[in-house]
Amino acid sequence: xxxxxxxxDPEKQDRIINAxxxxxxxxxYRNASTNEIVKEADISKGLLFHYFNNKKDMYLFxxxxxxxxxxxxxxxxxxxxxxxxxxxxxxxxxxxxxxxGIYPEILKFFKAAYTEEAEEVKGELERRNKEMLSKSYExxxxxxxxxxxxxxxDIKRAVNIIYWTIEGFGNQQEDxxxxxxxxxxxxxxxxxxxxxxxxxxxxxxxxxx
Numbered sequence: 001x002x003x004x005x006x007x008x009d010p011e012k013q014d015r016i017i018n019a020x021x022x023x024x025x026x027x028x029y030r031n032a033s034t035n036e037i038v039k040e041a042d043i044s045k046g047l048l049f050h051y052f053n054n055k056k057d058m059y060l061f062x063x064x065x066x067x068x069x070x071x072x073x074x075x076x077x078x079x080x081x082x083x084x085x086x087x088x089x090x091x092x093x094x095x096x097x098x099x100x101g102i103y104p105e106i107l108k109f110f111k112a113a114y115t116e117e118a119e120e121v122k123g124e125l126e127r128r129n130k131e132m133l134s135k136s137y138e139x140x141x142x143x144x145x146x147x148x149x150x151x152x153x154d155i156k157r158a159v160n161i162i163y164w165t166i167e168g169f170g171n172q173q174e175d176x177x178x179x180x181x182x183x184x185x186x187x188x189x190x191x192x193x194x195x196x197x198x199x200x201x202x203x204x205x206x207x208x209x
Contacts, residue, residue: 002061005051016041016048018105020062025108029059030118056120063113063125066106067132071139073099083145085159086198089166092140093194096170097187137163148206158205165201169194 005013019040024032034055038045052058077095082088100107113125141163146155173190 002051005061008051012043016043016051017062017065020058021066021105021109024059024062025105025112028112028118029055029116029121032059034058059121060124060128062109063128066109067128070099070106071136075139078140083143084148085141085144085162086202088140088144089162090191090194090198093166093170094187094191097185097190150205150207153205162201162205165197166194169197 005016008016016037020037023036023040027033027036032055034045034048037058038048041048048058052061074092074095077098078088078091082091114129116122116125141159144159149155149158173185
C-alpha cells in the first residue's frame with residue numbers, strides 16, 4: 001500500500017517520517033496540519049499525497065512504522081538468553097529509556113496516540129494497541145522460566161500482574177521524560193524505584209530461595 005514511499009531513498013524517508021512524527025506529537029491527530037508536515041519536511045503537498053492517500057493513512061502508517069522500529073531496536077539489544085521475567089523486564093525498561101533518549105519525538109508521538117480521541121483514528125489505534133500488546137507479550141515473554149513461581153500460582157495471571165505493574169510504572173516515568181528531557185532525568189533513581197516493585201513482586205510470586 002505504501003510501496004511508493006518505501007521505495008524512496010532512506011534520507012528522504014527519514015525526513016518525512018521525522019517531520020510527521022514531530023507535528024503529530026505536538027498537535028495530536030485532529031489539530032495536525034499536512035501543511036505543517038510538508039513545510040517541516042521541505043517537500044510539496046502534492047508529493048506527500050503521492051505517497052499517502054490522506055492524513056489518516058499517513059498517521060496510521062507512521063504509528064505502525066514507529067512501533068515496528070521500536071520493537072526491532074529492543075530485539076537487537078535484548079539478551080535473549082535471559083529467561084527470568086523480572087530481569088528481562090528490567091532490561092527492556094533500560095533499553096526503552098536509551099531509545100527515548102535517541103528518539104525523543106517517538107515517545108511524545110506514542111503518548112499522544114495513546115490518548116488520541118479523534119473518532120477518525122481512535123478505533124484503529126485501539127485495535128492496533130491490542131494487537132501490539134499481544135505480539136509484544138508473545139515475543140518477549142513466551143519463553144520465560146516458569147519453574148521459579150510458587151506452587152499453585154496461576155502462571156498466566158501472575159505474568160499479567162507483573163507486566164501490567166511494570167508497564168504502568170514505565171508509563172508514569174515516561175510522562176516525566178516528556179515534561180522534562182532525558183538529561184534531566186535520574187535514570188539510576190528511577191531504576192532503583194522500579195527494583196523495589198520488582199522485588200515485592202518477586203517475593204510474592206517466586207518460591208523462597
